[in-house]
Amino acid sequence: MKSKKILYLLLVLILLSTFLSGCRTKDTSSDQSQKDKNKIATLSYAVWDKNQEPVMRKLAEEFEKTHPNVKIKVQLTPFRQYWTKLETEANGENVPDVFWIQGPRFQKYAKAKLLMPLTDRIKKDNIDLNNYPQSLIDLYTYKNDIYAIPKDWDTxxxxxxxxxxxxxxxxxxxxxxxxxxxxxxxxxxxxxxxxxxxxxxxxxxxxxxxxxxxxxxxxxxxxxxxxxxxxxxxxxxxxxxxxxxxxxxxxxxxxxxxxxxxxxxxxxxxxxxxxxxxxxxxxxxxxxxxxxxxxxxxxxxxxxxxxxxHGLGNAIYSKTKHPDEAWEFVKYLGSKEANEIVAKSGVVIPAYKSVLQIFIDANKGYNVKAYVDELEYSYMYPHSVxxxxxxxxxxxxxxxxxxxxxxxxxxxxxxxxxxxxxxxxxxx
Amino acid sequence: MKKDVHKFKLNYSKILVHLILILGVIFTITPFLWMILTSFKTLTESTMIPPIIIPKRFCFENYKDAVSTLPFLTFYKNTIISTIAKTVGQVILCSMAAYSFARIEFPGRDIIFILILSVLMVPGQIFLLPQYIIIKKLGLLNTIGALILPGLFSAFGTFLLRQFFMTIPKELEEAAILDGCNHFRIYWNIMMPLAKPGLTALAIFTALWSWNDLLWPLIVNTSNEKMTLSAGLASLQGQHLTNFPVLMAGSVLAIWPMIVLYIIFQKSFVEGIALTGTKG
CATH class of the missing domain: 3.40.190.10 (Periplasmic binding protein-like II)
Known part of the structure; x- marks a missing residue:
């Protein structure tokens, strides 16, 4: 009987300790947000593909090297739960600062004003959209505003x-x-x-x-x-x-x-x-x-x-606390340099047109150029809201x-x- | 003569029963065997048609890959902590609630009980959003606490144990009152030991459910350091391509503690499930 009592007591203690540990982590996270306000901006970057995760982490690291005041946290959620999670987070106004978006869901998110319009920033920073396939730019345009920079594509x-x-x-x-x-x-x-x-x-x-x-x-x-x-x-x-x-x-x-x-x-x-x-x-x-x-x-x-x-885009959450840093990151992800890294990985076809040769060379022995040739007569993935x-x-x-x-x-x-x-x- | 006929009949029915049981075993064990076999195959072998049953060479690389791509020790730690906390929490909190609903008369008792029951009627996904917002307001997002908190108490456990307490004769309690016990002593010293089968059943269900819970950890937590086994494993699934041998190796690593637990507590498992089958 006594040993049982001790067991119960022990279990209660474990229970309490987990509560306390929960509280402790809460403190550290608020510490962190304190720090954010002072100096370092932490951006979360939500992705869903395990096969691309290593490349995404590499891109985040490269970006951090040139932007010491920004930290990128890559969050991997499997595709099936990704959208449920994003929608829950949208209701809690806690969406990742930068995230992958796909064509079929894009207009719904743009209409719900979850995405930051990028048109003005693109103009201001002189980003040449001709570097990306036109059909992908069309894909991520809603009511004359562009909301995502193309990341990759597939035919x-x-x-x-x-x-x-x-x-x-x-x-x-x-x-x-x-x-x-x-x-x-x-x-x-x-x-x-x-x-x-x-x-x-x-x-x-x-x-x-x-x-x-x-x-x-x-x-x-x-x-x-x-x-x-x-x-x-x-x-x-x-x-x-x-x-x-x-x-x-x-x-x-x-x-x-x-x-x-x-x-x-x-x-x-x-x-x-x-x-x-x-x-x-x-x-x-x-x-x-x-x-x-x-x-x-x-x-x-x-x-x-x-x-x-069809291709994925990198989008920014409309209510992000760090819109400028998020834009810098998205701009980097859409840059030639970042696309070269993606091309070398050979996992997906990068959106930036001039690096396509690198992708073709990364798959020597196979006519992967077929996919690239189709770009010429490609049309936007059919979608609506x-x-x-x-x-x-x-x-x-x-x-x-x-x-x-x-x-x-x-x-x-x-x-x-x-x-x-x-x-x-x-x-x- | 008569005896012989009887004996023959008995054997015949025994064979039938065994045949059915063996069939059942095959049905239940095949997925497990398939998982284990696949975890030793190469990716090419795993996608072959007709399927290759026994891999040419048992390759342990899949296990290595699974362990190197995912922080399994952290996953074990998080899963074990949250499972123990949820199980202990449910057994204690639900039994306390159940005792008061079963034995203490207080104003509004039935209405509160109906309210709790109504929770059972609503599909779990509906709670996702409000629970997420509560956890966010508590500042617990991306913590172990977030995994535990919503699972500490359940309407199901309260209902299960209340029904169980109702079946315990009132005389035992009356005797205890005569001896000078207060409610807490009755609950702790009389009811709890008597309700052991019910408590075991609840503990088993909670532990299983907590171990397998997928959606909640994925939604409420974002970093790998705060993920559970099932949620971490799910991230091995790509949108188009999945390395099934590695996924299966991870699954083997994720379920063995539950299998060991099952083997140890086999009797209680069966009793517990049989019990809820008749009572629930």
Whole structure:
């Protein structure tokens, strides 16, 4: 009995001590904020990608070297929780001073006045926005103000497994390929007895129909962001071309692709070709099985050459306590020097155009230039204020199309109707 | 003759029971085995189709990578401190509250109890924002205290223990009053020892929930020095690419204390869960 009492007492003590330790840390943090007011500005920089964290830390260190009065704290939150955290912090008015933003969520944040407009500062400091792809500048412009400096970008290209092509005696894809060439080759490459498919036609937006719809001459959202383009016959073509590949038997069914991601099939030598975003470069070129057998080429042309581009931006919290220091940091992150460091890491494609050669050289042996070539005809990632809402609508109907429960025509009409409704409500 | 038939029947049903149990074991143990096997694979092996079950070479590099990219010792420390504090806090605070709801008549008791119960009806995410703002106003953001404070008390624990206390015969208490016990003595010396199965169940649930809690630590704390295991592990997931072998190695490192704890307290675990199954 006595020993039990001692145990309880001990536990109570632990409990109390944690409380006290909590209080103590509170004191130190207020000490720190005291110091901030005097001299050193501490900026928090929120990022979500583990693979890029080391590069981001390096950039922060480099910046601190030239700015001894600023300290940067890089905060890594996994992508899935990043936005929940940011929204909670926004309600508590405690958002990180500088943070990554992505296209689909940008307008929502700009509209909620969480982002600091950068237009005047850009003019004052003579930043040349021509150093970045125009479509990314457009992406982060809302009502004539720019709110983020592009950080990186990604497009989609066609990867292929040379060994499967050699075995089937089919010539490799070239940059003059059309969709018909792709379709014919995929048919020839498919060998069901070996479990090999010519290509994967997954239900994907950025790596799929966001490219083919404009390639057929359609569009997802009008340039002024008021109407959906899904009911245009050209847009429907851009969906049909994927379904054709499944009908041909050249692609696994959507059910099979739901079980196993196309990238995994490709890495296992079960796919001859696959459309993949540029973020897959490190994955494929470091894969022991693939690295000697793989290369890539620009997407085949349908009616014209178009590639959807998306990229992240560095944005500043509108209510940051250190707007000038935060701007200095964002300016540094967008500088040629910082982009060179990113380019050398080879993890993502840097936004600064003149350092792209460094990125290409960092991936010798692979035609990663394909991604860069697509820049010329790239168009801004489709988005509006409530992007997530119509993304849900796309998902709902396209799942039925990919499972052959609905025709592409019917689905696209439905999507256009519901998406227009969402867009109308946005304006209210 | 009769006996033989009976014996045969018994064996038959035993085989059936065992078959079902073995199936259950396979279902529950496969994910664990898969996690352990994956933690020894190379990245290439882990993405192969058809899946490679046994890695060619057991590589421990994944464990090295996990430990070198994440401060595991700090994570252990933070997780253990917050788990112990929350568990002790809940057992003491909830049992005190439960005792007063079960045994002391005071004005407004039922209304307060209904209020506490209503907390159970609301999904947890709704508290996220108000709790965050409270923690911020207390100046506790990015501290261990922030991990602990909202988990010190729970409506669930109060409800569970109140129901448990209600089942303890009143006569025991009356005898204690005759002997001159006050409420605190009754609570501490009579009710608490009798409520041990209920307390164990609550302790187990709290510990498990605290160990696995993901969203709250990620939202309220920002630096690695103040993260828990589950939150720290989640950061190994990239947006597009995840090194699963390293993630699995980290997961093995994160769950072994709970498995050891389970093996030690297996009996209480089963009893505790069976208990809440019937009472809760």
């Amino acid at each position: 989609t290209a066609l990867w292929y497994n040379k060994k499967i092509f050699d075995d089937a005696k089919v010539p490799y894809p070239t940059d003059s390929w059309t969709w018909d060439d792709l379709r014919a080759a995929a048919k020839k490459l498919t060998d069901k007895s070996k479990g090999i498919y010519g290509i994967a036609a997954p239900q994907e937006d950025q790596q799929g129909y966001y490219n083919t719809i404009p390639q057929c001459g359609g569009f997802i959202i009008s340039e002024d962001g008021t109407t959906s383009g899904y009911d245009k016959p050209e847009s429907i073509e851009g969906i049909k071309c994927w379904i054709d590949l499944i009908k041909d038997g050249s692609s696994p069914t959507s059910k099979q692709l739901a079980d196993t991601q196309p990238s995994n099939l490709f890495e296992s030598g079960k796919l001859a070709m696959v459309f993949q975003g540029s973020w897959m470069i490190p994955e494929f070129t470091k894969n022991e099985y693939l690295k000697d057998k793989v290369d890539l080429v620009v997407m085949p042309k349908i009616k014209k050459r178009v590639a959807v581009i 409530d992007t997530a809402k119509w993304n849900q609508i796309e998902l709902k109907y396209f799942t039925q199309v990919w499972n052959f429960q609905m025709s592409p025509e019917d689905a696209c009409k439905k999507i256009a109707e519901e998406m227009n409704e969402v867009l109308r409500n946005e304006k209210k």
